Amino acid sequence: VQLVESGGGLAHSGGSLRLSCAASGFSFNWYGMGWFRQNPGKEREAVAAINFWSGAATMYVDSVKGRFTVSRDNAKSTVYLQMNSLKPEDAARYYCEKFRQRGGTNWSSRALYTEDYDYWGQGTQVTVSS
Numbered sequence: 001v002q003l004v005e006s007g008g009g010l011a012h013s014g015g016s017l018r019l020s021c022a023a024s025g026f027s028f029n030w031y032g033m034g035w036f037r038q039n040p041g042k043e044r045e046a047v048a049a050i051n052f053w054s055g056a057a058t059m060y061v062d063s064v065k066g067r068f069t070v071s072r073d074n075a076k077s078t079v080y081l082q083m084n085s086l087k088p089e090d091a092a093r094y095y096c097e098k099f100r101q102r103g104g105t106n107w108s109s110r111a112l113y114t115e116d117y118d119y120w121g122q123g124t125q126v127t128v129s130s
Helices: none
Strands: 002-006 009-012 017-024 031-038 045-050 058-060 068-073 078-083 092-102 117-120 124-129
Touching (some): 031 068, 031 117, 045 078
Parallel strands (some): 009 124
Antiparallel strands (some): 002 017, 017 078, 031 045, 045 058, 092 117, 092 124
16 A cells, blocks of 8 residues: 655745645555644644545545545546635644445544554645744
C-alpha cells in the first residue's frame, strides 16, 4: 500500500488549497478514505472521510463543515480534499489514510476514528497566514 499526498503549501486566511492523494497497492474502489491532520505535540485528528466505491457518503468534523469537501476519482485511484475559507487554525500536516475495513459495514460509525485506519502517507504541510 502506498499513499502519496500533494498540494499543500502556503495560503492566506480565507484562501483555498486542494490536496490530492494518489493511492496504489490495494483495491482502491473498495475502501473508504480519510483525511487527518496533525500539529507537533498534538494528537492526529480527523478532518473528513469518504466511503468506498461511489463516495456518495462523506463525513466532516464540525470545524471544517461547509468549508472543506472530500471527493474521490476511482479511475485515478485518487482522493481529494478541497479546502476553502482557510483559517490559521487549519494549519497542520495533512495525511491521507486508508480505512481498515474493506467495504462499508462499519464505515458510517467509524469513519472519523483514527484507529480504524491502517495506512497513511508521508503527509503534506499546510500553512495559513493570518
